Amino acid sequence: MAYALQQLINGVTLGMIYGLIAVGYTMVYGIIGMINFAHGDVFMVGSFLSLIALLGLAALGITSVPLALALTLLFAAAIAALYGWTVERVAYRPLRGSFRLAPLISAIGMSITLQNFVQVSQGARVKPIDAVIPGGIQLMDRGGFAVQLSWMQIAIVVITLTILAIFTWLVTRTPLGRTMRACEQDLKMAALLGIDTDRTISLTFVIGAALAAVAGFMFLLYYGVIDFYIGFIAGIKAFTAAVLGGIGSLPGAVLGGLLIGLIEVFWSAYFSVEYKDVAAFSILVIALIFLPTGILGRAEVEKV
Amino acid sequence: MSALLALSGVTAFYGAIQALRGIDLTVDQGEIVTLIGANGAGKSTLMMTICGNPRARSGKIVHDGQDITNWPTHQIMRRGLAQAPEGRRIFNRMSVHENLLMGAEVAGRSDIAGLLEQVFTLFPRLKERINQRGGTLSGGEQQMLAIGRALMSRPRLLLLDEPSLGLAPLVVRQIFGAIRELNRTTGLTVLLVEQNAYQALRLAHRGYVLVNGSITMAGTGAELLARPEIRAAYLEGGA
Numbered sequence: 072m073a074y075a076l077q078q079l080i081n082g083v084t085l086g087m088i089y090g091l092i093a094v095g096y097t098m099v100y101g102i103i104g105m106i107n108f109a110h111g112d113v114f115m116v117g118s119f120l121s122l123i124a125l126l127g128l129a130a131l132g133i134t135s136v137p138l139a140l141a142l143t144l145l146f147a148a149a150i151a152a153l154y155g156w157t158v159e160r161v162a163y164r165p166l167r168g169s170f171r172l173a174p175l176i177s178a179i180g181m182s183i184t185l186q187n188f189v190q191v192s193q194g195a196r197v198k199p200i201d202a203v204i205p206g207g208i209q210l211m212d213r214g215g216f217a218v219q220l221s222w223m224q225i226a227i228v229v230i231t232l233t234i235l236a237i238f239t240w241l242v243t244r245t246p247l248g249r250t251m252r253a254c255e256q257d258l259k260m261a262a263l264l265g266i267d268t269d270r271t272i273s274l275t276f277v278i279g280a281a282l283a284a285v286a287g288f289m290f291l292l293y294y295g296v297i298d299f300y301i302g303f304i305a306g307i308k309a310f311t312a313a314v315l316g317g318i319g320s321l322p323g324a325v326l327g328g329l330l331i332g333l334i335e336v337f338w339s340a341y342f343s344v345e346y347k348d349v350a351a352f353s354i355l356v357i358a359l360i361f362l363p364t365g366i367l368g369r370a371e372v373e374k375v
Numbered sequence: 376m377s378a379l380l381a382l383s384g385v386t387a388f389y390g391a392i393q394a395l396r397g398i399d400l401t402v403d404q405g406e407i408v409t410l411i412g413a414n415g416a417g418k419s420t421l422m423m424t425i426c427g428n429p430r431a432r433s434g435k436i437v438h439d440g441q442d443i444t445n446w447p448t449h450q451i452m453r454r455g456l457a458q459a460p461e462g463r464r465i466f467n468r469m470s471v472h473e474n475l476l477m478g479a480e481v482a483g484r485s486d487i488a489g490l491l492e493q494v495f496t497l498f499p500r501l502k503e504r505i506n507q508r509g510g511t512l513s514g515g516e517q518q519m520l521a522i523g524r525a526l527m528s529r530p531r532l533l534l535l536d537e538p539s540l541g542l543a544p545l546v547v548r549q550i551f552g553a554i555r556e557l558n559r560t561t562g563l564t565v566l567l568v569e570q571n572a573y574q575a576l577r578l579a580h581r582g583y584v585l586v587n588g589s590i591t592m593a594g595t596g597a598e599l600l601a602r603p604e605i606r607a608a609y610l611e612g613g614a
Contacts (some may be wrong), residue, residue, distance in 0.1 A: 253466055253477050260464040263426060265452035265481035265528065325446075 078340045079333070084224045084293065085255040086332025091286035092309030093316065093324035094238070095279030101255040102169075102275050102321040103172045109158050110180035110283060111306015112189075116154055117284025118301065119189055119293045120147040122198055125291075130198045136203065144230075144316075147288050148281040154185075155280025156273055164269065182302075189299040197298040199220055200291065229291045235325060251275060255319075259354060286297065308335070311355040317368020326366060330354075379404045379532055379564050385434035387417075387424045393421040396588040397434065401564050402532065407558050409567040409575040409596070411609060412585035418568040419461040421585070422536050425566075426458055427451045427577060438532070453481050456531035459521040461537055467510030471501055474509050474520055478527030494523040497553050515546035523551070524556075532564045533557075539571045547571070551578050561589070572609035576600045584609075 099107045113293055124143040131140050132265065136293050162177045188209045207221030242248035254271045258270070262268050275371050316327025331351055338350040380437040384602050387395040402408045411532060412418050424431050427448040436444045442453050450456075457478070475494060479487055485542045495502040498519040504512060523531055535554070539547040543599050551574055557563045569575035576582050576596040584592040584605065592599065599605050 248478065249469075249473060250480070252469065255465055256466045256468060259428065260466070261462065261477075262428065262451055263458050263460060263464075264447040264477055264524070265449050351467045 073211060073216045073218050074340070077218045078226060078336050080218070080220055082336035083329065084227050084332070084335055086329035087227055088286045088289055088293070088328075089305070089312045089331050090325040090328025091231055091234070091282050091289075092196035092305060093312040093328045094235075095283050095319060096277050096310050096313040097148030097316070097318055097321060097324040098275050100313070102251070102258070102272055103163075105163070105171075106310065107163075107276075107279075108160075108175070108178040108180065108306070109162070109185060110279065111302035111304075111309065112182045112185035113151055113154050113158065113280045113302070114283040114287045114309075115297070115299065115302030115307060116123060116136050116185060116189060116289075117147045117151040117280075118297045119193055119198075119287075119299075120150050121288040121291045122283065122297065125181045126204070134172075144285060144288055147284040148329070151246065151284030151287070152277040152281045154218070155276040155283075156263035158185075158280075159273055159276040161166060166273075181267060182306075187303065193299065195299065196294050199228075199296050202295060230285065230289065233334065234282065238282070239321070246275075247264055301307065307355075308351050311351055313360070313365075315358045315362075315365055319363025320365065320367040323365055330365075342370075378402060378436060378437075379439055380436045380566070381435075382390065382425070383435050383437075385421075385424060385431045385436060387420055387429050388432055389420070389429065392510060394588055395424060395431075398585075398588075398590060400404055400583055400590065402564060402565055404531075405558070405562045406581060407554070407565045407567060407579045409569055409579035409582045410585055411569055411572040411575055411582060411599075412606075414570070418585055419536055419587040420569055420588075422458060422460065422534050422566075425451075425534065452528070455531040456534065457525035457528070457532075458527045458534040459518075459525045459536065459538065460534075463517045463521040464511040465507065465512070465517050465520055465524075469509055470506050471509060471512070472505050474524050475501075475527050475589045477525035481528045490527050490529070497526075497557070498523055514544050515550075518546075518550060530563070532566065535567045537564060537570060538567055538571060539574065545598070547574065554578065572605070573600070574603075 088262050092110065095110050096107065099105065120144050124146040125139065158181050162181045163174045166173045166177055191217070204222045204226055207219050210218040210220055240253060250261070250266055250271055251274070253266065254268055277284060290301065293369045309328065311322045312327035312331040314327070315330060316323025316325070331354065334354060335347050335351050339347045380402040382400045383399050383549060385395055385398040386393065398421060410418055410421065423429065427443070427446055433442050435442060436465060438454055438456065441454070443454070443471045457488060466477065475491060476487065480492055482490065500516055501519055501523055509517065509520060522535065522538065538550050554567070555578060560566055567575055567579060576599050582594065582596050582599045583590050584599070592602065592605070
């Protein structure tokens with residue numbers, strides 16, 4: 072019981088990180104119908120940007136932890152947003168109106184480019200950092216097994232929920248969000264209403280990349296170790312989360328992220344840590360076969 | 376006076392297929408002009424080509440003295456044109472209110488309430504449905520919403536693509552009545568594409584007949600209605 076509770080806590084924390092990345096996949100899919108395979112690598116870049124900012128701030132002698140974290144988050148999100156914008160501008164926009172596979176191939180190329188860029192510029196070895204937020208609270212101690220809820224986990228859940236609340240408000244309540252939803256539902260019609268659809272698409276990439284950077288920041292703090300390759304596995308898991316939740320659905324992406332996080336953690340706890348990635352990817356296969364529209368996805372209905 | 380919209384020698388392609396073969400057409404300020412033709416004649420392509428999607432391959436499109444042939448769609452639509460396109464293209468997962476607000480994107484944020492009121496006066500049904508999702512409306516209501524959304528941008532030129540398609544005769548009469556009313560009271564210029572030739576020619580000041588991507592006949596609505604070849608091709612058995 073205590074053991075399961077601990078896994079639940081760990082699973083939710085991990086699920087939050089996947090959910091944030093999954094939102095980026097689902098947004099881009101919603102608006103231009105492509106899977107941005109470079110998204111996982113933007114997450115990785117966000118993680119490295121966080122590392123650089125943390126070390127830089129420490130070198131500057133900023134010792135207040137909340138201030139350092141807030142500045143790091145802002146820096147990573149802003150620069151990663153620039154990466155997101157550039158990726159779209161360089162690799163996808165020139166291919167718009169081309170055959171469907173072209174941007175997908177370009178995305179894989181972009182993914183490899185980002186990985187190699189970071190490998191060359193930052194080195195291939197893993198980068199560890201010390202725990203930034205140590206400690207936690209002990210929820211219960213039964214039979215010699217203590218259930219821990221670390222401050223770090225609380226911070227991850229609080230930051231994610233806050234960001235998602237702001238994001239939800241942006242999409243559902245503001246004119247900007249309305250424009251984004253219009254483009255997602257019918258790009259051609261949105262242009263007929265005078266909307267600069269290219270600009271809205273760019274913005275979608277910018278927001279998705281910023282969210283991925285937040286996830287990268289939390290990944291760095293949570294695990295304390297990153298390398299240039301983390302974007303691949305985390306990216307594919309977040310993509311699985313987006314498919315499981317129903318690609319194109321924003322709440323679905325978060326829900327899918329939570330489920331994948333929980334499945335992965337419980338699988339590791341009760342079966343085998345070595346095969347945890349297999350568990351997550353089996354879910355992808357099962358979802359694609361039996362639930363191709365996902366949990367909250369919708370089958371398109373056309374009215375004539 | 377120069378025309379509000381003038382097309383000369385416009386051609387357009389979908390892939391390798393030529394959809395428009397040298398179209399010459401003018402719409403003057405304050406007119407209702409209709410374009411009739413059979414399925415696949417290129418009517419909707421012509422409407423979309425005016426809006427820059429697809430772009431004209433050759434020829435010239437001039438709106439209000441400005442050559443807009445190679446402009447991107449969203450910039451053309453910011454010049455006071457609005458289109459209620461083929462298939463209505465309502466945002467299904469948005470409320471009626473949000474759909475109308477989307478129409479006002481180019482009108483800026485001023486006097487949205489007044490614009491909404493104007494649309495509701497024309498189509499009171501939309502006011503009753505204001506919080507309903509676009510996808511749940513009936514066909515006729517969706518058409519009203521498509522026209523209402525187009526009007527929210529305060530257009531000087533309204534492009535209507537088959538507003539009568541699939542609607543009951545009573546609803547068609549209501550929508551055509553609304554178009555005539557708008558034209559009479561506000562001087563709105565309308566380019567109307569229709570398969571329902573009889574109704575369209577009676578409503579319009581002038582008309583063009585489009586066959587296989589070329590204009591084969593032009594004249595006033597009454598003139599065209601009297602032509603035997605029009606009667607044979609578009610009116611017999613129909614109307």
